[in-house]
Amino acid sequence: MRRIPVIIISGFLGSGKTTLLLRLLQEIQSRQLQPGILMNELGKKDVDGFIVDELGGASLEKLLDGCVCCSKKSELILSLKLLLDRKPDVILIELTGVANPEEIADAITEPGLIRQVALKQIVTVLDAENALDYNSIFSSDKQLVQTLRRQLEVADHIIVNKTDLVQAPHLQKIQKVILKQNERALITFASHSLMDLTPILLGITRNSDITPIAIQRFRSFKTEPLNQVQSTPKLKENQDHKEYRSFTRVQTLTLTIQSPTSVTQEDVEHFLQRWKKQLLRAKGYLHLSNSNKTFLMQHAGKRTYWETSTYSGAAYFVIIGIELDIDRVLTEWSALQKEKTTA
16 A cells, blocks of 8 residues: 655744745645645644635644644544545644654554555654744753744654744754754755755655654664763653653644724734733734735744735734733733723
């Protein structure tokens, strides 16, 4: 039986995974191949899936409100089987920013899938502007630090993205960190995920049957860590899953916008800045009072980006943070809404 190649796209929140996914999707379609896509988002509302839908031409499955590594593992297997029924030439899996890709690699070796799919490659995307700060920012959350480390250690291809936001000496520091964690991975430097996609898609054709090289590396790595100092301890056979899981103290919250409202872009950005110490990511679709257009808002690291969108549903945005005071966020957002509605 032919095995369908699987490419896992990993990386922390806001690193540019969805942008890379879109570029891969365009390239795959230009080769007249049929892609299958599985997207996993932490929030209950889908943001990135709509972006892929806009491009069209792909079989898409979405897993919302949780990390596929833990609570969604059985749904992951079911979604992959649904994609396989549609006969794709390749399957792309975009993980949440707090997912450990080796857990997904393990999941697709389940008896119900191992003869149908083969892991071709694990691609990890890094945010060049913020990657060096993660260990200090998340020092109180050992699980999250371990997950980010494993995203590097098990990768076959590491893309250092957003290079336009930093200087060359900073990139050299990132490269040194990567080589300490993973000396085997191909390293690519990119801006806006613009890069030569050949190394990722090499060998994928309409009738390709991929040898699961990435799985072999993954299994070898688990028994022989590349760096004894940086690597995580080898898991015992019956070790508690809580010590291994990716889903840490990261929380998600969906905020809606009342209509009519006079909330502006500046109001939203100022509101996000209130939570900058806990805020990891924010994204969503907003209808703003100072424009008759709908905007896709993306906040990552220290920056907020806005672009017009064809989205026509109810306005909302998802906040992803660590140890957020959920009640306070809701109260202050409600107060802002009330103030701007009655103003």
